[in-house]
Amino acid sequence: MADWTGILNELQKSRGDFDGIRRRYLKRLNTLTKRNVIAYYSGWLQKPGAPNLGINDLDKNAFMATIKGLDRTKGLDLILHTPGGDVAATESIIDYLTTMFDDIRVIVPQLAMSGGTMMACSANRILMGKHSSLGPIDPQFVTPYGQIAAHGILEEFQKAYEEIKADQAKVFVWQPIISKYMPTMIGECQKAMAWAETIVRDRLAARMLASITDDAQRTARINQIVENLGNHSISLSHARHLSYAKCNEIGLVVERLEDDQNLQETVLSIHHAMMHTLASTFASKIVENHKGSAYIQQAAVPNRNQQ
Numbered sequence: 001m002a003d004w005t006g007i008l009n010e011l012q013k014s015r016g017d018f019d020g021i022r023r024r025y026l027k028r029l030n031t032l033t034k035r036n037v038i039a040y041y042s043g044w045l046q047k048p049g050a051p052n053l054g055i056n057d058l059d060k061n062a063f064m065a066t067i068k069g070l071d072r073t074k075g076l077d078l079i080l081h082t083p084g085g086d087v088a089a090t091e092s093i094i095d096y097l098t099t100m101f102d103d104i105r106v107i108v109p110q111l112a113m114s115g116g117t118m119m120a121c122s123a124n125r126i127l128m129g130k131h132s133s134l135g136p137i138d139p140q141f142v143t144p145y146g147q148i149a150a151h152g153i154l155e156e157f158q159k160a161y162e163e164i165k166a167d168q169a170k171v172f173v174w175q176p177i178i179s180k181y182m183p184t185m186i187g188e189c190q191k192a193m194a195w196a197e198t199i200v201r202d203r204l205a206a207r208m209l210a211s212i213t214d215d216a217q218r219t220a221r222i223n224q225i226v227e228n229l230g231n232h233s234i235s236l237s238h239a240r241h242l243s244y245a246k247c248n249e250i251g252l253v254v255e256r257l258e259d260d261q262n263l264q265e266t267v268l269s270i271h272h273a274m275m276h277t278l279a280s281t282f283a284s285k286i287v288e289n290h291k292g293s294a295y296i297q298q299a300a301v302p303n304r305n306q307q
Helices: 002-014 017-031 058-066 088-102 113-122 150-166 168-178 187-210 215-230 246-250 263-281
Strands: 036-042 077-080 104-108 125-128 140-143 146-149 255-257 283-289 294-298
Touching: 002 017, 002 187, 002 294, 017 263, 017 283, 036 125, 036 263, 058 088, 058 150, 058 168, 058 283, 058 294, 088 104, 088 113, 088 125, 088 187, 104 113, 113 150, 125 168, 125 246, 125 263, 146 150, 168 246, 187 215, 215 246, 263 283
Parallel strands: 036 077, 077 104, 104 125, 125 255
Antiparallel strands: 036 283, 140 146, 283 294
């Protein structure tokens, strides 16, 4: 396997042929699986200040460019590395991908968080290693006080209601907190949670869990998945990393990357090549297929601290 150091050595020998090395391993994966391959990589870990690192509507153009010319009867292996992003854009991209391909396998070499998890849940199955993680899908609100979970706001509001109802004196404790809420915030939190959960519910029923013919069993399993992914009181943090074992436990259809050594080595070689590119070039997001078609977003300044 070309690990982190191995890819670095290849880059040094090739005098920094980042594109060539990435594309060689993407093609190798296609040769191995006989499936279409598209890698979607965000550089949020390398360039946290760069714009448009999350899933957004610009990404639709990237997928359009990289899907063009593919034999869509061969299915799609979608390699994801993303912090998530805009829910509307995520839903739109999911709709586009599932319209274009009847069979999608999402491969997670390291992290597919939030909207990335929603995309993974829309696939037929997910391929994860011991080092891979999905994340909670609970919607977040950006406030002057930082990013806050919609579910957490509702929990806090309910607690305030119950305590004030039991003891009117608690008004003086809760008033400074509740007064910070923006108008309509509670309603917006409820709608955002319902939207995210509906996306996941519908896609699980249509794809990943469609083979469960018993309606009650399928609904119960979907409920279990959505509860674990969407309930902030269970995940405790939007940044929670959910391992293969956890994803399998809650009911997602996940396969082990380690079960196929050649597949694991090729996927991780792609991952390291992508990460080196994001760390050492101007690239801040890469969407690329096995044929060499790519949509590469560039940041203003590369991160020179990571070589």
